Amino acid sequence: MGLYKTDSCFFTKIEVISCDETDGKQLDGYYYRIMFNDKVREIRLSHNDDWENDKWIKNYGNDFLNLIDEKERGSFFQYAKTLDEVKVYFNAINIK
Numbered sequence: 001m002g003l004y005k006t007d008s009c010f011f012t013k014i015e016v017i018s019c020d021e022t023d024g025k026q027l028d029g030y031y032y033r034i035m036f037n038d039k040v041r042e043i044r045l046s047h048n049d050d051w052e053n054d055k056w057i058k059n060y061g062n063d064f065l066n067l068i069d070e071k072e073r074g075s076f077f078q079y080a081k082t083l084d085e086v087k088v089y090f091n092a093i094n095i096k
Contacts, residue, residue, distance in 0.1 A: 009034045009036075011064060030043070
């Protein structure tokens with residue numbers, strides 16, 4: 001197993017506060033915390049997707065995190081870890 005670290009959030013490009021696991025586990029994938037909308041956000045993602053270079057993330061990532069805040073679904077990243085799961089969730093909660 002490996003832990004993959006990043007200096008900036010894939011969604012917002014905001015500087016990462018920490019990449020250290022807080023629960024004592026080191027799962028394969030990306031784990032990091034950022035300060036977003038005056039709250040610390042914990043994000044855990046699969047390393048199987050190309051988060052850093054994905055066009056969808058660049059186009060919709062920041063809006064996606066704002067939408068999660070608006071809908072009060074801050075625990076989203078506890079169960080959706082791949083880019084496909086993120087896109088499905090975004091489309092589901094983005095219905096107006």
